[in-house]
Amino acid sequence: MTPDPVPAVPTRVPVALEGRAYDILVGRGLLAGAGERLAALKARAAAVVSDDNVAPLHGDALLASLRGAGLRADLVTVPPGEGSKSWASLARVCDAILGHRIERGDLVVALGGGVVGDLAGFAAAIVRRGVRFVQIPTSLLAQVDSSVGGKTGINSAHGKNLVGAFHQPSLVLADTALLDTLPLREARAGYAEVVKYGLIDDEAFFGWCEAHWERVLGGGPERDQAVAQSCRAKAAVVVRDEREDGDRALLNLGHTFAHALERVTAYDSRRLVHGEAVAIGLALAFRFSTRLGLCPGQDARRVAAHLARAGLPTRLAEVPGGAGTPEALLDAMAQDKKVKDGQLTFILARGIGRSFIAPGIAAADVRAFLAEAFAETGDAGS
Template identity: 80%
Template sequence: MSHAAAQAEPSAPITVPVPLGERAYDILVGRGLIGTAGARIAALGARAAAIVTDAHVGPLYADALAASLEAQGLRISVTVLPPGEATKSYAGLERVCDAVLEARIERGDLVVALGGGVIGDLAGFAAAVVRRGVRFVQVPTTLLSQVDSSVGGKTGINSRHGKNLVGAFHQPSLVLADTALLDTLPIREMRAGYAEVVKYGLIDDPGFFAWCEAHWREVFAGGPERDRAVAQSCRAKAAVVVRDEHENGDRALLNLGHTFGHALERITAYDSARLVHGEGVAIGLCLAFRFSASLGLCPRADAERVEAHLKAAGLPTRLGDVPGGCGTVDALLDAMAQDKKVKGGALTFILARGIGQSFIAPGIEAESVRAFLRDETNTSRP
């Protein structure tokens, strides 16, 4: 990313409301929003803001964001953390909580998460627990965080038992998704975020999936198609969150592809050199559709269409695409057994009757998953 991206010609932002009563907030999507962040964040009424960022994003945007906030009279602190999934840990949480307390952030003040999903999840969790809850703002800087992790109030850290198993629901007060920040995002990160965009079409919007098939190159290139893809993804997620804020029902649909994807991340020990979250989701989406087809639920042609589109966008689609392999079938099943969606020892999957026809399938027997994974392992080639 570059300063040039941050100074991109502003566009009128698209506003996506998240109507959660007293916890309602807006997601703003558009180019150049960093430049207006100070006024928008100051309007929330805080007197101080603790910016939390990482060593990749901080040198590019933290000074500009801090200056924008200081110009509105806010007292500012900046905490810079190491980049990468390993920062989403108990040690990382302790460091952020201490920094927020040291900055004398009170309940009426704000924590501002400036970064990708790791920073958003970690800073959001710190905001949820410091002083038993202070407000926070998401300024997501990757496609993945703009369309997924910054929306909906899920915050948390990883433990040795699995990903995101320690956390809290804590809604932000505002989300500023500046799509200009994606202009020079590494292509691998862009692709990884795009897997989550595609997911929204696969859940319940076949028209959006078809739009993605037609316009994905423009989404990558930037311009109005990117803004539309981000806004539509946020709209889709917000609608589910409003129906089911604490994931007791419909919200589980957002985990399409994630039961497999999270297991792959655990197998690869969250080593981003081998696999990043969006790549795990891409393989997981393909596995979910192929598993659905193997159970006779979904036309094989739909599973093939999903794989063809993700492959065209440069994403992995098979177990054999994971560098260094993904372990044994038993290891994968064991990783899935740690998933938050396990109930009574039986696995809950999000399966599909077709593109845009996903549903929650509780009580899937481990043996049918084992047989499917055995087939996938035997047929999957790097």
């Protein structure tokens, strides 16, 4: 669907989970009023988890807002990047939360991008067997995807997000003004997740993205519209399938390829950030669907052309330092969370807005497709 115009007041997107319902608020300037909104949750204290890039920009403002509303508030920081989604960082964050005397009725607040949200949320899920949790995402990717739905976790040597828990937030504050300081590379990476929602089941929204992507990346009111519409789309899926037993797997369109690419590049954000991997993964998922005779070739080309126009990579050759080999990527896919009974599950497409869950994909078909993808792009490996 086409996003609604941005209202003067924050847009409220309800996530109507029975017993765990919460709101996503989308709009500019929400950080300043965070203290009042969190105080309404009846907490006495908050441990704010952020990273060394975001904390200097927004940490003081959030702490001032919380303390001004009568909450005892302390800050915990971690280094930026996927390397912080580790056992060592998790232990340090958990100890810091306990050291700040956070009780089960208090709050852990994630102020940052997807890494901070995943890490802080997992810590909140396990400290005292569950502390309430608030997301204040500061990247486009986190606002439209990772802050919503309750997936938390860290990475393992075996793959991405393989250790974690479902722990729903009590509130999500998507302050779109915080995106004004976002580097263009990170904005583009987040935009890949926006496009994903159109590709899953909303061709009209994909068409809207084709028409308005420059304004979304440029910070116009279209950015707020894109965030709100993405949150609505994800919330609808999460309510239908909270724990990814069915339809929620559709949200992983492009991610089987993406997570494999992140693993073979050792989660090195200098080479590849998550949204860039997702962009390549989306293009590959549509190309693979075409190879299997499922999707018209013009749709796959349309997807790749739009992502490239927005400044995102779409080919394996665009991974700095190389994308490994077909066998390395296939090995990484074998650890994907959607693997069942040893069989690969992909999210494929019959066209734009017509994605579906495809279990039992033969490894030989994936290997042959990857060999073509490497050969066509000039990558080494076969």
